[in-house]
Amino acid sequence: MHLANQRNAKGLVDIFRKESNIDLKKDILQRLQNMHTAEANELFLEILKMTRTLCLLLAALSLAAAQPLAAQPKLLVNANLDTRSAGAGLEAAFKPLRPLRHSPRGSDGRLLPSAAIT
Numbered sequence: 001m002h003l004a005n006q007r008n009a010k011g012l013v014d015i016f017r018k019e020s021n022i023d024l025k026k027d028i029l030q031r032l033q034n035m036h037t038a039e040a041n042e043l044f045l046e047i048l049k050m051t052r053t054l055c056l057l058l059a060a061l062s063l064a065a066a067q068p069l070a071a072q073p074k075l076l077v078n079a080n081l082d083t084r085s086a087g088a089g090l091e092a093a094f095k096p097l098r099p100l101r102h103s104p105r106g107s108d109g110r111l112l113p114s115a116a117i118t
Helices: 009-018 022-033 038-070 090-102
Strands: none
Touching (some): 009 038
C-alpha cells in the first residue's frame, strides 16, 4: 500500500471506513498498528467500543432467550418416588407400574392427583 509507505494514517483510516473487503481491512489495521498516530489510535478505540457494545448486546440477548426456559411450569404434581429392586429383572419391576401409564390428565396436560380420579 502506497499510503502505508508514506505513513499517511489519515488516508488509511478513510479507506478503512469505506472498504467492505474484510481482508483489506485487516491489512490496513496491521499497517496502522505500527504508525502510532492520533488517527490510528482513534480508530482502534472506536473498534474496541464497538466490540464492547456488541458483547454487551449478545449477553443481553442470551439472557432474554434463556428467560422463557427458566419460567417453564412444573409438570409433576403430587409425585411419589418409589424405589424397587430390579434384581429379579426389569420386567418384574415394571409390570406393576403398567396401569399408571394411562393416568388421566387435566386440560392443561398435567397428571391429575389420585383424589380427583373418579
